[in-house]
Amino acid sequence: MRSCVRSSRALSPVLIPRLLSDASCWGARRSLSCSPRRLTAAAEGNSAPLPSQARVVICGGGIVGTSVAYHLAKLGWTEVVLLEQGRLGAGTTRLCAGIVSVAKPIFIESKMADYSNTLYERLEEETGVKTGYVRTGSLCLAQNQDRFISLKRLASRLKVLGINCSVIKPKEVAKLHPLVNIHDLVGALHLPGDAVVSPPDVCHALAVAAASHGVQIHERTSVNHVLVEKGHVTGVETDRGPIECEYFVNCAGQWAYELGQVSEVKVSVPLHGCEHFYLLTKALEPPLQPSTPVLMDMDGRIYVRAWQGGILSGGFEKNPKPIFTEGRNQLEIQNMQEDWDHFEPMLSALLRRMPSLDSCEIHQLVNCPESFTPDMRCLMGETTGVHGYFVLAGMNSSGLSFAGGAGRYLAEWMTFGYPTDHIWPLDITRFGNLQSSRTFLRHRVMEVMPLLYELKVPRWDFQTGRQLRTSPLYDRLDTQGARWMEKHGFERAKYFVPAGKDLLALDQSKTFYKPDWFDIVGAEVKCCKEAVCVIDMSSFTKFELSSTGDQALELLQHLCANDLDVPVGHIVHTGMLNERGGYENDCSVVRISKNSFFIISPTDQQVRCWAWIKKHMPSDPQLHLEDVSWKYTALNLIGPRAMDVLSELSYVSMTPEHFPSLFCKEMSVGYANGIRVMSMTHTGEPGFMLYIPIEYALHVYNEVMSVGQKYGIRNAGYYALRSLRIEKFFAFWGQDLDTFTTPLECGREFRVKFDKDTDFIGRAALLKQRQEGDHDAELDLWPWWGEPIYRNGELAGVTTSSAYSYTLERHVCLGFVSPPPGAPPIITPDFINRGDYEVDIAGQRYPAKAKLYPFSSLFTQQRRRKDDMELSNFQGNRELSPHQF
Secondary structure, three states: OOOOOOOOOOOOOOHHHHHHHHHHHHOOOOOOOOOOOOOHHHHHOOOOOOEEOOOOEEEOOOOOHHHHHHHHHOOOOEEEEOOOOOOOOOOOOHOOEEEEEEOOOOHHHHHHHHHHHHHHHHHHHHHHOOOOOOOOOOOEOOOOOOHHHHHHHHHHHHHHOOOOOEEEEEEHHHHOOOOOOOEEEEEEEEEEOOOEOOHHHHHHHHHHHHHHHHOOEEOOOEEEEEEEEOOOEEEEOOOOOOEOOEEEEEEEHHHHHHHHHHHHOOOOOOOEEEEEEEEEOOOOOOOOOOOOOOOEEEEOOOOEEEEEOEEEEEOOOOOOOOEEOOOOOOOOOOOOOHHHHHHHHHHHHHHHHHHHHOOOEEEEEEEEEEOOOOOOOOOOOOOOOOOOOOEEEEOOOOOHHHHHHHHHHHHHHHHHHOOOOOOOHHHHHHHHHHHOOHHHHHHHHHHHHHHHHOOOOOOOOOOOOOOOOOOOOOOHHOOOOOOOOOOOOEEEEEEEEOOOOHHHHHHOOOOOOOOOOOHHHHHHHHHHHHOOOEEOOOEEEEEEEEEOOHHHHHHHHHOOOOOOOOOOOOEEEEEOOOOOOOOEEEEEEEEOOOOOEEEEHHHHHHHHHHHHHHOOOOOOOOOEEHHHHHHHEEEEEOOOOOHHHHHHHHOOOOOOOOOOOOEEEEEEEEEEEEEEEOOOOOOOOEEEHHHHHHHHHHHHHHHHHHHHHHHHOEEEOOOHHHHHHHHOOOOOOOOOOOOOOOOOOOOOOOHOOOOOOOOOHHHHHHHHHHHHHHOOOEOOOOOOOOOOOOOOEEEEEEEEEEEEEOOOOOEEEEEOOOOOOOOOOOOHHHHHHHHOEEEOOOEEEEEEEEEEEHHHHHHHOOOOHHHHHHHHHHHOOEEEOOOOO
């Protein structure tokens, strides 16, 4: 790497002395934008007294906090108080680069950014405050084919949202941006709707609009303590006195983690700060026009925008510098120390992309803190431990792009009890206390910050913070070739590399095409279908609900759409629905005894499912809920020979006649007693789940593998499980199902018992939907997720997940389609059969076939209980299969 100071080739002689001078002599620094203006007397220092009570208190006067206040006011909230420990917009907002872009990796983030863009454009007219809004558009550059494919995939997803974008050639880039060197480019994505603004002025405009609707804003006021009584927010203690309130919103940015720790019940807000650098130049000759497109050269790890005739350029380096690990009570974030050596790689990348800048003059190197989360997605929503305590923080250097949309969603959540879109990828309950370690956060954000611009192919995994939660079998499986991925901090095997394979080459394989593990997973799937495989599924969430009387059953009957009043030992697949009929949780429930139930949920539902049950659980000392996830190791024995293995180990017949489908028995396996054996596999294939007390895990596993040798047993991983479950249309919550998906829309009406004695949550909404006509479920095509589905040339939906079916020898995807605008909202088999389907993969459409077949045919190898024989009349499964690939 060339040195910006030592090499005369890197920078011109004009620039070198300026760099040396600037790096050593700058004392007073100029900020990127002007200080925010004052609003009212309440915002002038401490001149106005604090109210003694309010409905909601918002802590944090940056662009995020003012957006929440603005949207609450728009929704009619009164008695809203916004507190800022320093001055409005004087934290990260003041130093933000001012770019608003919809180029985000997931749908909900692009939606938020698109809404923010629209909001900021109209704010000036609404408030009379100039926001510096300029619709510049942006250019996302690709230096290689893999990056170009990722941009094409992004373009396909943005078009689903109605966002204007186009994939262009390098020559078109040169026409749009006068300074760009295009010689190493293979293409770009043009987003003409992207914009730049003055962040402090946008913050000021939001505050002005909020204040005009009655929001009280108080600067120089710190929150010292959040008061909680019986699990509910009751008020806050500030350095200027207490305020009683029903709701509290933590928008404290860098200090959100520390603020979460000072409530009477500690709240986990997993984020950590890193230094973020960007460069400002003086005006170029000729000056760069304000309308010049923003440049995002992710392969070079830099972004560039026009700024006062010059440029502003920053980036996301490979070796970020975490800060404030020990915490710091800093009122306002001042410009921290510049570090030219640290910035040099990004400066070199800038000069490679814009060689004409080698003679420009430096104005300032800005170093400001940004907060990052463990998975690069912001934190939003109500916390699990304290009712009325909401969080909106951790913007991962996209606070300006997200603030408008995120503030709107949070305000809707507080008003209606839920946001108007599926925000699970951002829901703070996706994390638990296990992600709150400062050491974990420090190490993880050092990986997260570079990943923002890293090329991420499907199925990539974080490398830091690993081996936090492991099965007792981890070391044993690792020595047998397990390749690992992480889910909610738990290590799970993806697949097992056979002896003799090049492990290093396999681990480093990254592609959007057929992956190198294809044949390995294919062999595991084949074994699941023809012999027997073992999958360690210990990461699944496991709860036990018990009571002295019928309280446990009554609660589950109220929460679950299916009927839980079944004989002891029976297993019920059911959804826990919200008032709209959408899935809050998807689980399997086993009746262990008359008044005891074993609840199994997806791994990342551990916090969310617990919170949902506790929210509706009456205060009854005779009713007890326990998280027993750590008590049991779960082994999934899949395949037709699974019954032979278990029969030999238990001396009990495991045939369907003696052990019917969806049944549970406590049995001895080998020398171990008390093993909960369940006739289900979460895949539709024959087999059994074994829930083993952890002290017996290694013994049972060894016995299973030893006896299973004669039946061709082998280990398998979650990639094989994914392929099996998708080809059988086993949709998973969080991937295929969400809070807006109802059982009637995904082929699961047979799991809804409308006629049971208890009125369950969501029943009225489902009855209304069934009467008006429901949307039948659809399944889609290759390759990973998020590809648009076209019917008769018109956009009809989007895929949600995909896997290669080794049985069908083609890709199978899950997804949903909708009728065209103006058509009846009922999707019939005729509508499906008469359509010509295509799936758009990175800009190219591939023919797909919609195939109808009876849902009950998926279970021909298993005997179903009488309750579930309704399946034979159901033809709701739809499958889209590719003609090409």
